[in-house]
Amino acid sequence: MNDILIASNIMALLIAGHDTTSSAITFVLKYLAEFPNVYNEVLKEQMEIARSKGPNDLLNWDDIKKMKYSWNVVRETLRLMPPSPGTFREVITDFTYAGFTIPKGWKTFWTPYSTHKNAKYFPNPEKFDPSRFEGDSPTPYTFVPFGGGPRICPGREYARLEILVFMHNVVTRFKWEKAIPNEKITLKLSPIPINGLPIYLKPHKY
Template sequence: MLKILSSPELVEDVAEKDFVQMRRAVVEFLKPEALQHFVPIMDSMAKEHLETEWSPYREVKVFPLSMKYAFALACTTFNRAIRAGKVVRQEILEVIKQRKKELSENDGAVARDFLTHSLLELDENGKAINEMMIASRIMSLLIAGHDTTNSAITFMLKYLAEFPHVYSEVFKEQMEIAKSKGPNDLLNWDDIKKMKYSWNVVLESMRLTPPTQGTFREVVNDFTYTNFTIPKGWKTFWTPYSTHKNPKYFQDPEKFNPSRFEGNGPEPYTFVPFGGGPRMCPGREYARLEILVFMHNVVTRFKWEKAILDEKLCFYVSPIPVNGLPIYLKPHSHK
């Protein structure tokens, strides 16, 4: 992954502090207060995507289209990925040069995105961050930011098709928000805060079909779990699948029931679609906004039915429907 994401000259010199610094920068940028001004941008992009890629058709495949919406960086073989990485990095470096020019000419009055944030950031010695490191940061975010979010959007739509009464409640909540807006108004942060039931639906979707299969962690101290002793230095792999369906914490665990997230919700560390602790996914708030904005636009525009009722799933980095979740669209009559 380092060879794909980073330039060859950086791979040998990347230190742990570089990853710590990168994570710190990402966490800072993806805080809810920093993301608020992106809601209208996301809304505008979702509207344009649905207008061009969904509305002209009676049947669409959700997975490839939501991947297009979330931005797909398609890499097949390792060598192809490395070659593609070089091309993308070069493109990003050109954008970096242009943004630096804009910053110098406009006295900082440019887009408040992650690129600008990184260009204005100083390292521990008070120096600007290396441009190639910034390009690698952005590539990392592009890859991390589309796979799991795409999966979450796909299965959210799948469950809404399977449970019409849940769809009706989501539709009601989203239409109340839509009716409060002017014809040309875009969603804002206050609108997102009103999407409480909708977000519970997304959470329940991620409980039953987590966007990630889990990840590795290194054991920092010997510990015993269910009579197994795990030595310090070993690698463990945690997975949300069994945890999310533990009947001790989730009554009727196979049932789709968004109400289980009302009030205080599940016990800590029983629901972990974004991981937990200090290494919790820094992009969780970004994902929440992206999913809810898309949900608002697709629900207020369409109702839909699954074209394949018993479509199977396959698992790569994230779960995906084997046929891409084809659905029949039924546009609403209202404007």
């Protein structure tokens, strides 16, 4: 590997590890502000965990495993607003699909929206509904915010940990509302509210 290729790979890791997670966290905050009933369920779950801890205790892996509803909220967020809008793939061997011959070397653009918004796999696909992740897992290769197969994101478990720890700390301390109710979404490397999702934080009164 030459210096340019090394630098390119390092930049890809930095962007993949930062922009994607910050985008996911931003949209978690957005949806929790828009759906008070979902926020209240997340708060209930996170406060049960908080009350089980001592004043100086940190979260541990057992606590993360208890955040089942919170993780469903994250997964529904990732379904509607996957941090990676897609990527180019190159066909490595000739194959036939649905009567069409796809030649080796053909470049295609893959996007998770192709299944995330497909009513066959996710009924009423535009609706924000964390309960769709209760029970059985989605059909394989239909929910793919981290990709799938041999190229699945190696940081997916780290991302889960990072997002849930963030949720715990912010939800147990604050409620919030959006400063710009109808803020538009733009797409750069990841989807992001055009003004960065300014919010009004309201500390809980215990």
